[in-house]
Amino acid sequence: MQDFLSYNKRQYSPLGPRSAEFIRRIDAHSAHNYEPYPFVVERAKGPWLYDPDGNKALDFLSAYSAILTHQHPGVIEAVKKEMAAGCDLVSRAIYSAPFADMVEIITRLTGYDRVMPKSDGGSSTDSALSGLLMHGYERGIKNPEVIVTENYFHGRSWIFTSNALFDPEQSFRKVPRARGVVVVKDNIDAIKAAIDKNTVGIFIETHKGEAGPLFSTKAHFLAIRQLTRENGIFLGVDEIQTGLGRCGYIMAWQEYGEEARPDFVTLGKALGGGIIPVSAVVGTEEFMKIYTPGSDGSTFGGYPLACVAACAVLNYIIEENIPEKVKELGQYFVGKLRTIPGIEVENRGLLIRVEIKNVDTAKYACHEMLLGKNRNPRIFMKHGHANREKNVAYTRIAPPPGAMTKELIDFAVENTIAPVLSRASK
Secondary structure: OOOOOOHHHOOOOOOOHHHHHHHHHHHHHOOOOOOOOOOOOOEEEEOEEEOOOOOEEEEOOHHHOOOOOEOOHHHHHHHHHHHHHOOOOOOOOOOOHHHHHHHHHHHHHHOOOEEEEEOOHHHHHHHHHHHHHHHHHHOOOOOOEEEEEOOOOOOOOHHHHOOOOOOOOOOOOOOOOOOOEEEEOOOHHHHHHHOOOOEEEEEEEOOEOOOOOEOOOHHHHHHHHHHHHHHOOEEEEEOOOOOOOOOOOOOHHHHHOHHHOOOEEEEOHHHHOOOOOOEEEEEOHHHHOOOOOOOOOOOOOOOHHHHHHHHHHHHHHHHOOHHHHHHHHHHHHHHHHOOOOOEEEEEEOOEEEEEEEOOOOOHHHHHHHHHOOOOOOEEEOEEEEEEOOOOEEEEEEOOOHHHOOHHHHHHHHHHHHHHHHOOOOO
8 A cells, every 4th residue: 555645745736727827827917925736716605615627625714704605695785785876985075875784784783983994904004003103103102102912913004024033034124123013922011011102002902813713712811901001002903804793793802892982993805795895993992083184084984785785794694693693603613523533723703723743844734625636525625834832833714604514524624624633734
């Protein structure tokens, strides 16, 4: 019998000639700022991605955005209706009815006072940071600063990527480091020591999505919240990956109770349901009052089609009880995964971290699940970063909750995930 050939020594290619041709054309003309898996998506439906050669894969990353299901019929219908009978790109220089609907439902669901719409996660976090720094100047601070913690990911705007420290092997910080951001270790002593007369606020993720995911604890989160109150500074929370049901709550910080409420949050990804990019800064009157006419804006932030999509998504999140479904399915999924030898698992709802022991990267195991010979079902999940101190590599599971069932989870784990991950460790 032939010895097992480790995944990092296998060759993974597109699954058919049409896929290969699309990849050739993209690689010939696109900037190489991504390194995609060689799987071409022609269409998506429910939990599935379909390629032009007749193959399909379960989507366990859900484009970070499909919190319901791919091609949710209610969201699609709402968008089609607006396209046919409403308006297209309306400037924020005038008002629109869909914008009124969106800001009302967001404030009602989140308990915050005001919404500033944007079009993607990076622009919302950039505006949130700008708001913090503007508060500093208003207070007479000449060099205001915001504290963020290591392993963060707040998008790819210059001010964040120039300070990024979570992966020194990536090509961040090849530009001058931006002022105004102080990066510290993610422990309460380091955060406390960094607060000084220039500090305006602390900006964190409830749980760090790109870095693991890495999950916070109630004690840690509340300790940070208490620090901000004691020092009269703001607490902002990036909920772009963790919010809107993904972790079992409308916002993940709600797991820790109302006492944990930040001064503002950033929302995105799931807000557009995978249909249209939508994001927002959502906060208290005290924080949001800094945004005065001309101080911030967005060409596509709050345009009618995006507002209609966001309203539909939020209504269906409630109607389909996505947070409770996520809690139940997350617990079930993790229970199945914990039967696999050679891995460790942690989660918040359907945001799941899988640690593979004794490997430098989970990339090859992920390639095998998606592109391996005769894999059924094929599964798309994304490899993450490695923790060299623990000698483990991460992969992240984040399926579209509205399309998940226990039967699909059983099918995926028993036929593909367990057979691959049980042999992924060296």
